[in-house]
Amino acid sequence: MTKLLEWVFGVSVVGAAWAFVTFDILKMSIPRTYREVAWPMPLYLLVTFGCYSLATVGYRVATFNDCDDAAKELQAQIIEAREDLRKKGLKF
Amino acid sequence: MASRTSTRTQGDGEKYSVLLPTYNERENLPLIVWLLVKYFGESGYDYEIIVIDDGSPDGTLEIAEQLQKIYGEDKILLRPRAKKLGLGTAYIHGIKHASGTFIFIMDADLSHHPKFIPEFIEKQKEGDYDLVSGTRYQGDGGVYGWDLRRKLISRGANFVTQVLLRPGASDLTGSFRLYKRKVLEGLIERCVSKGYVFQMEMIIRARQLDYSIGEVPISFVDRVYGESKLGGNEIVSFLKGLLTLFATT
Numbered sequence: 001m002t003k004l005l006e007w008v009f010g011v012s013v014v015g016a017a018w019a020f021v022t023f024d025i026l027k028m029s030i031p032r033t034y035r036e037v038a039w040p041m042p043l044y045l046l047v048t049f050g051c052y053s054l055a056t057v058g059y060r061v062a063t064f065n066d067c068d069d070a071a072k073e074l075q076a077q078i079i080e081a082r083e084d085l086r087k088k089g090l091k092f
Numbered sequence: 093m094a095s096r097t098s099t100r101t102q103g104d105g106e107k108y109s110v111l112l113p114t115y116n117e118r119e120n121l122p123l124i125v126w127l128l129v130k131y132f133g134e135s136g137y138d139y140e141i142i143v144i145d146d147g148s149p150d151g152t153l154e155i156a157e158q159l160q161k162i163y164g165e166d167k168i169l170l171r172p173r174a175k176k177l178g179l180g181t182a183y184i185h186g187i188k189h190a191s192g193t194f195i196f197i198m199d200a201d202l203s204h205h206p207k208f209i210p211e212f213i214e215k216q217k218e219g220d221y222d223l224v225s226g227t228r229y230q231g232d233g234g235v236y237g238w239d240l241r242r243k244l245i246s247r248g249a250n251f252v253t254q255v256l257l258r259p260g261a262s263d264l265t266g267s268f269r270l271y272k273r274k275v276l277e278g279l280i281e282r283c284v285s286k287g288y289v290f291q292m293e294m295i296i297r298a299r300q301l302d303y304s305i306g307e308v309p310i311s312f313v314d315r316v317y318g319e320s321k322l323g324g325n326e327i328v329s330f331l332k333g334l335l336t337l338f339a340t341t
Contacts, residue, residue: 003257004339053251060247065234070311074202081126088162090122090155 018042107138108213109192109273112200113182114143118150120201125159125168127206135210142169142186146176180290183280187273195271204268208310212270215306222275222303225261225295226268226310233263233309249330256338257296261305264292265330268310275303289333296341 001009021038024030082092110128114121125141132139143156153172160168171189173182187195196212198204204226212224227233229250238246253264265288271279275298283293298305 002339002341003337053255057244057247057251060229060251061240061243064229064238064243064247065232065311067234067236067311067313070205070234071236071313074205074313077127078123078202081123085122085126085162090158090162092122092155 015042103136103138104213104217106194107140107192108132108194108196108209108270109186109190110139110141110196110198111183111186111190112141112143112198113179113186114145114148114152114156114200115176116148116150116152117200118148118152118155121152121155122159124200124202124206125163128209129163129167131206131209135213137210137213140167140169140190140192142171142190144182144186145170145172146182147172147174178286180280180283180286183276187277187280190273193273195273195276196269197271197276198268203312203314205311205313208268208308211308215308216270219304219306221306222272223295223298224270224306224308225263226266227261227263227307228266228310228312229262230307231309233311235312235314237314245327249327249334253292253334256334257292257341259292259295260299261295262307264295266310266312267291285333285336287329287333289330289337292333293337293341296337300341 018038018041020026021030022035024035086092112121112124117124121143128139128141143153145153145156153170156168156170160170169189171185173185183197194213194216196209198206208226212226215221216224228235229247235243235246250262250264253259257264267288278301279294279297282297283290285293295305
């Protein structure tokens with residue numbers, strides 16, 4: 001199954017469950033409180049996921065390592081390499 | 093049990109081929125080769141470097157020939173092509189002439205540092221991984237030379253990729269990797285994308301085929317000799333590639 005199909009399947013299952021509870025499709029006389037809680041759930045889940053996404057990406061950007069030492073080391077090695085290669089006869 | 097020392101004088105019976113596709117890397121090629129020779133030499137592992145130049149107008153091939161004279165034709169192999177033909181085919185072309193049991197792929201512009209090569213090899217041995225991927229996003233991996241905008245785009249794109257594709261690897265667009273030779277050959281055959289989406293597809297297909305993937309944190313140093321831009325076009329083509337992978341794998 002492709003990822004797309006997995007998502008379509010997952011969303012359908014959750015969506016069907018939500019519809020059954022919210023609109024009492026099977027006429028199971030679901031208590032009013034359950035239906036009132038279920039009704040805004042999709043929106044709540046979306047908003048929660050949105051907040052989670054922002055927080056996660058924000059955290060990851062803030063903790064993204066800056067490799068200053070690596071850059072310095074590379075610059076030093078470039079100088080060393082050019083000198084060594086010149087000695088070995090490389091014509092830049 | 094042999095104790096681990098920082099330099100080894102004997103190899104491990106394996107040979108590591110490094111594929112370096114190049115286009116206009118006259119400045120960087122001698123430096124990356126020097127670094128590869130240094131770190132492979134210190135580690136004692138057997139290696140060869142295969143330079144696949146796509147007809148660079150700046151004389152990359154000429155300087156590669158000089159390097160070949162300095163380091164030997166057994167260490168530096170030249171497999172040039174007439175014009176810019178793309179990464180996947182460059183790898184295929186390079187592998188044909190590779191004598192290694194393992195293949196490294198990396199960028200030739202010094203954004204990937206050969207000092208991580210022993211770490212890749214050790215990681216591979218640790219779990220007999222089919223492929224080892226360098227990651228900028230975990231451990232003490234990171235980048236140099238990226239502003240906030242670039243970091244935001246990178247992390248944002250990676251997040252969307254993780255949510256949609258659940259790839260089981262933290263850095264999908266990275267191209268500093270170690271593959272078992274057969275694994276690389278098999279994956280290239282199956283991949284249809286281009287550019288860095290190709291790198292993403294390699295990992296996704298590896299997951300599909302149940303290959304084991306190890307990770308090594310790496311530092312990615314950007315813009316040593318020039319500008320690397322990430323504009324609207326690249327973002328659009330990334331999204332297109334991502335959605336294609338989403339719908340087809």
